[in-house]
Amino acid sequence: MNPEAKNSNTLEWVCIKLSYVLVSAPVTCIMALNAQGCPFPEGVCRVYDFGPFFSAPGSYITIGAFLILCLLYIAEKWMVPTTFFLSAISCIIISRHESNGIFYRATVLSVIWIFQFLAYLFYRLRPAFRIDIYRMQYGTQAVAAVYTLAGIAKLTASGLEWVNAGGGFPAQIMKNYSYLYFDSGDMTYMHSGYMLALFLLHHPGIIQFFLTISLVLEVFCLAAVFNKRILLIWGVGLLMMHIGIAALMGIGISIIAKPMVVFFINPLYLVIKGIRYLRSKWGLSQNR
Amino acid sequence: MLKKVTQSLSLGICYVILSLCIGECHPFSRVSMYDSFPQDAYTFYISDGQNAVLPLTRYSRMTTDGVTHFFNAWREYRKVSADTLMKNESLYAEAGQAIAREIRKHQYASHPLGDFRVHEIFFFAQGDTIKNEDKVMYESRGEE
Helix, strand or coil: CCHHHHHHHHHHHHHHHHHHHHHHHHHHHHHHHHCCCCCCCCHHHHCCCCHHHHCHHHHHHHHHHHHHHHHHHHCCCCHHHHHHHHHHHHHHHHHHHHCCCCCCCCHHHHHHHHHHHHHHHHHHHCCCCCHHHHHHHHHHHHHHHHHHHHHHHHHHHHHHHHHCCCCHHHHHHHHHHHHHHHHHCCCHHHHHHHHHHHHHHHCHHHHHHHHHHHHHHHHCHHHHHHCHHHHHHHHHHHHHHHHHHHHHHCCCCCCCHHHHHHHHHCHHHHHHHHHHHHHHHHHHHHHC | CHHHHHHHHHHHHHHHHHHHHHCCECCECCCCCCCCCCCEEEEEEEECCCCCECCHHHHECCCHHHHHHHHHHHHHHCCCCHHHHHHCHHHHHHHHHHHHHHHHHCECCCCCCCCEEEEEEEEEEECCEEEEEEEEEEEECCCC
């Protein structure tokens, strides 16, 4: 690899690390603070409930340890143990959070930490392993695998008929808008939801079109990992899908969208590259 | 080419296969959210004695979305199907009581909840319109 490509690769990785910590750390900390009980044990909490980790002082120690590990991860220090403990703490926090019955569907966050740990472990075991490529590619694979699973779940449960949602989709819209009404007491949410649901009930072709695109994007997501240009296109497509779901269904952007943007699009890297490009263009035109 | 594909995606493919086999056990998941669109969609709300809606987030740190997740977790944990629950009135009231307790557990000290009712509401398309059906699950007394 030539030095310029190596620098670019390192910058890309630093941008991914910074962005991933920025999107995953706040939600992980919120989950740790809200994990008050364990009425429906899930994940590792089926074996042990990790109660002391989430007691009044325990949750702050857990969060503190997680944040210190995030700093070590950004600084690229002791990556095998750092990513191992990040994976372990993430699994404990998300399992405990899901054991409350109220969950953010944040599975992907742990999967990304585990895949990055495996990349560094393979590098430790086999120095010829291309860590410069796979530490990013494994993270991308983790996100893509979760989307592929979502696509497979739809095909398994409903088959290709999933795209012909019929009256079920407008009913879901009503449900999601009613969340906003029952939370706030503001009746305008119900009115907006009803108008939108009614419009889509009368125009089923619109739902069919968007659901078909969503299904294709999810089922074939792993295939996009091969090529950076396809990955970028796929990332933009998935981002549009999430924005569309948020706008139509009256819900927030789901958690998986954030690491997806980091690993598929890497906006921080694109911005830095864009600024460098403009600088070089501007510098050249100044020198002329 | 095939070797390149399997090499590049081996970890992702392994995770997909393991998740399909293991199911819901973090960090594995089948990611089954919105995998089907049943003809009706349900959620829950709380009301006062006159059936006027009490805005949940004014009284509790829970959200309506969270209440629905809690109900589904309760049902899965108790291994109760939706059909069984609808046919068994005492079990249905028990589910309502569990929801009421969870809401009270997260209530704000500054806005204590008095007596309230837990409702389940169903939305469904009928002909060219959207309708709803409302059912009282449980009446929670202030001292509970």
